[in-house]
Amino acid sequence: MEFPVWVVPFLTAPMLIPLVAIPHVIVAQFAVGGGFLLADGVTWAYRHGRADALDYLRDLARFFVLLTIVFGAITGVGIWWTIGLTAPESTSALIHVFVFGWATEWVVFVIEIVSAFAFYYLWGRLRPREHIAMGWIYAASAWLSLVLITGITAFMLTTGRWTPEANFFVAFFNPSFLPQTLIRTGGSLAIAALWIGVHLSLRAPEALRDELVPRISRWAVVGMLLILIGGIGFFSVLPDHARLNIIRAPLLLIMTALNFGATLIALAAFGLGYLRGGRWINPPEALLMLLIGAVAITSGEFLREGARKPYRIERYIFSPGVRMAEAATLQRDGLIAHSPWLQLHLRENLGLTEEALRDPARLPEPQKVQVGEALYTYHCSSCHALDGYNGLRPLIQPWTPEMIADAIRHLHRTNPAMPPWLGNESEREALIAYLITLQKGGP
Amino acid sequence: MPPVPGPDPLGMPIPVGYLFVLKVFGFFLHAVFMNLWLAGLPVAVILARSHPRVSDRLIAAMPFAMAFGINAGIVPLLFLQTLYPQFFYPATILQAWFWFLIIPLLLIAYTAVYAAAFGRWRILSSLVAVILLTWIGFQFSAAMALTARPDRWPALFQNAAPAGGVHGWTLALDPEALLRLGLMAGMAFGTVGAFLALLAELSRDDSRLQEQARPLVPILFTIGLGIFGLAGSLYAPTVADRLPQILQLLAGASMPIAWAAAWLYRAQPRPATAIVLTILQGGVLLSNAIARQVVQAAELGQWVDLGKIPVRGEWGSVFLFLVTLLIGIATLAWIFKTVWARVREVRPG
Numbered sequence: 003m004e005f006p007v008w009v010v011p012f013l014t015a016p017m018l019i020p021l022v023a024i025p026h027v028i029v030a031q032f033a034v035g036g037g038f039l040l041a042d043g044v045t046w047a048y049r050h051g052r053a054d055a056l057d058y059l060r061d062l063a064r065f066f067v068l069l070t071i072v073f074g075a076i077t078g079v080g081i082w083w084t085i086g087l088t089a090p091e092s093t094s095a096l097i098h099v100f101v102f103g104w105a106t107e108w109v110v111f112v113i114e115i116v117s118a119f120a121f122y123y124l125w126g127r128l129r130p131r132e133h134i135a136m137g138w139i140y141a142a143s144a145w146l147s148l149v150l151i152t153g154i155t156a157f158m159l160t161t162g163r164w165t166p167e168a169n170f171f172v173a174f175f176n177p178s179f180l181p182q183t184l185i186r187t188g189g190s191l192a193i194a195a196l197w198i199g200v201h202l203s204l205r206a207p208e209a210l211r212d213e214l215v216p217r218i219s220r221w222a223v224v225g226m227l228l229i230l231i232g233g234i235g236f237f238s239v240l241p242d243h244a245r246l247n248i249i250r251a252p253l254l255l256i257m258t259a260l261n262f263g264a265t266l267i268a269l270a271a272f273g274l275g276y277l278r279g280g281r282w283i284n285p286p287e288a289l290l291m292l293l294i295g296a297v298a299i300t301s302g303e304f305l306r307e308g309a310r311k312p313y314r315i316e317r318y319i320f321s322p323g324v325r326m327a328e329a330a331t332l333q334r335d336g337l338i339a340h341s342p343w344l345q346l347h348l349r350e351n352l353g354l355t356e357e358a359l360r361d362p363a364r365l366p367e368p369q370k371v372q373v374g375e376a377l378y379t380y381h382c383s384s385c386h387a388l389d390g391y392n393g394l395r396p397l398i399q400p401w402t403p404e405m406i407a408d409a410i411r412h413l414h415r416t417n418p419a420m421p422p423w424l425g426n427e428s429e430r431e432a433l434i435a436y437l438i439t440l441q442k443g444g445p
Numbered sequence: 446m447p448p449v450p451g452p453d454p455l456g457m458p459i460p461v462g463y464l465f466v467l468k469v470f471g472f473f474l475h476a477v478f479m480n481l482w483l484a485g486l487p488v489a490v491i492l493a494r495s496h497p498r499v500s501d502r503l504i505a506a507m508p509f510a511m512a513f514g515i516n517a518g519i520v521p522l523l524f525l526q527t528l529y530p531q532f533f534y535p536a537t538i539l540q541a542w543f544w545f546l547i548i549p550l551l552l553i554a555y556t557a558v559y560a561a562a563f564g565r566w567r568i569l570s571s572l573v574a575v576i577l578l579t580w581i582g583f584q585f586s587a588a589m590a591l592t593a594r595p596d597r598w599p600a601l602f603q604n605a606a607p608a609g610g611v612h613g614w615t616l617a618l619d620p621e622a623l624l625r626l627g628l629m630a631g632m633a634f635g636t637v638g639a640f641l642a643l644l645a646e647l648s649r650d651d652s653r654l655q656e657q658a659r660p661l662v663p664i665l666f667t668i669g670l671g672i673f674g675l676a677g678s679l680y681a682p683t684v685a686d687r688l689p690q691i692l693q694l695l696a697g698a699s700m701p702i703a704w705a706a707a708w709l710y711r712a713q714p715r716p717a718t719a720i721v722l723t724i725l726q727g728g729v730l731l732s733n734a735i736a737r738q739v740v741q742a743a744e745l746g747q748w749v750d751l752g753k754i755p756v757r758g759e760w761g762s763v764f765l766f767l768v769t770l771l772i773g774i775a776t777l778a779w780i781f782k783t784v785w786a787r788v789r790e791v792r793p794g
Contacts, residue, residue: 009611
């Protein structure tokens with residue numbers, strides 16, 4: 003609550019994260035899985051003296067390098083950019099725990115870029131053994147990058163034994179690290195096979211397609227197996243609140259069903275590809291399969307993010323950006339007392355005095371409502387737009403004022419995805435006053 | 446009193462001195478590549494007709510400069526957010542949409558750079574990239590200038606605070622940001638000059654490149670020195686009280702020294718003089734990166750005493766980083782050695 007809050011109408015600011023993150027994951031996982039598939043393809047082509055396959059793989063490598071280096075790299079930075087704007091407390095916490103994990107990932111990323119450039123730009127100049135080595139160096143570094151980032155993202159969902167006093171490794175090897183690494187490794191092999199399927203259907207001669215599709219399908223089936231093992235592990239280590247969120251929230255249930263459905267369809271397609279070869283693959287089918295793979299990734303990411311509520315970092319930071327350890331202080335002193343930007347707004351823009359800030363419930367109704375509106379901005383707007391995503395206005399329309407008051411008093415008891423009220427009693431009254439005006443079609 | 450948040454309660458991972466060194470090193474590395482696109486792209490566009498070989502080589506180098514520049518840019522931002530999160534986040538949130546828009550703009554610029562390198566609408570694509578990348582550069586300078594000036598935050602916030610939140614459409618149009626961009630642009634012309642000198646001398650069998658590049662090097666340095674001198678003479682007095690004299694001297698004099706070396710190179714165009722020029726230009730970037738860091742630390746020192754922030758002592762993760770770095774350097778050395786050998790082997794006559 004010490005930072006200013008960026009208000010994005012209709013969408014909420016944190017919803018900008020999936021807009022950047024989901025396309026990134028779909029491409030970044032291709033960057034990882036595609037590395038293995040390309041290295042394997044090149045190894046096979048050299049060993050069998052297949053000039054036609056090498057010609058095709060060169061064309062694929064060009065598409066691969068362009069997409070992953072340009073789009074993958076920039077959107078990757080973009081996620082970091084966006085979380086800093088929308089969740090500064092959590093971003094700062096992650097950086098302070100994992101700064102040298104990120105620095106390590108940076109080293110790996112440099113190797114990834116250099117080897118990818120050497121692999122593509124020196125095609126035909128490198129000796130076969132060097133070219134093969136370059137491909138495998140790329141694949142290994144891209145996978146290590148995935149492992150390092152997974153440790154950080156998994157930590158947000160399951161902090162495990164970590165406490166603020168604990169070190170990097172306790173945070174990194176958190177309970178969902180291994181399951182999520184398996185899922186992401188498997189997912190990257192599968193999505194890479196689907197991307198390459200599209201490219202094969204568009205650019206490869208039929209005979210070569212027939213040879214390469216079973217080869218990439220084999221990798222993808224291994225990937226699906228990793229997803230299955232990782233998925234079982236993931237659900238077994240999920241914290242209780244996350245399990246409850248998945249069962250209770252209709253959107254998360256839909257995402258779970260989509261995830262399972264899309265994964266099963268992809269598995270069937272890979273099995274078919276492995277058994278029947280690739281002559282039958284045409285561009286519309288391949289694109290449809292890629293779309294299904296994208297649905298599986300999107301729903302999986304949504305599930306992971308949605309299950310995390312009411313925390314941004316499990317048992318450390320609540321979704322409004324308040325550290326759990328500070329909750330009791332805020333409930334005693336008030337949210338306003340610990341939010342310098344909110345104070346600035348109330349004092350300078352609304353002209354309220356120190357005394358009024360300490361007890362906003364005693365203010366005349368119009369001012370009380372204004373304070374309540376500002377409290378909504380700081381406490382609620384990161385998850386609830388007024389009218390759009392998770393819209394508060396439509397949500398409370400059928401409620402009576404008593405129901406609104408009751409819900410705010412027992413926020414975390416009525417819904418496991420909600421944090422407790424993180425202000426004092428007087429501020430709660432001001433927020434309730436504001437919410438009631440929303441029912442009347444007010445401000 | 447501006448609403449500066451407290452330092453992160455998790456404390457510093459390791460003593461701040463090490464973090465400063467890593468931040469400066471990262472900024473230096475980022476500046477090397479970023480300079481190449483900041484001045485290299487406009488130079489390539491302007492010289493497309495008169496010096497086509499130089500223009501071609503610069504445009505061909507841009508995808509690599511972009512890839513490594515963006516990658517290296519992660520390092521200073523990472524350590525800036527470790528050292529000063531309470532300043533960096535409010536400064537960027539106040540200009541949230543502009544800061545967020547850097548990502549799509551960079552994506553377009555990067556695509557345009559690749560389009561130019563692959564010969565698609567070379568001049569138009571390069572021009573689009575020039576405009577977008579210059580704007581991004583300005584946006585960066587504005588964010589960094591505002592990071593160091595919390596006293597300016599309240600006024601910006603009060604004009605942009607619907608119900609206490611920030612709408613994010615405020616742009617901190619600060620003359621300081623323009624001057625900082627000017628300093629960087631001045632250095633960038635020098636970096637492109639040094640890059641061309643090195644390229645010309647390494648491409649010994651490319652006589653067209655040598656003919657076109659050699660006379661350009663001192664001209665680029667002269668333009669760079671002009672911009673650097675103008676921006677520096679306006680900017681330096683505003684930070685003179687926060688910068689030790691020795692650093693003022695080093696940062697200010699480094700560019701004229703490199704400029705003199707550029708003329709020496711023009712008189713004696715050889716690999717040795719090109720290497721000396723490149724090292725001196727590296728000195729320009731490094732001395733200015735250090736000076737920039739010292740000024741920022743002094744500005745923010747008014748608001749936070751980093752020495753009082755507890756240190757966690759995350760040495761285990763530092764060890765992981767260093768081991769990975771060593772393995773990484775060994776791997777990169779092998780890759781570069783291999784690449785160098787093959788490139789020389791098949792170079793066309």
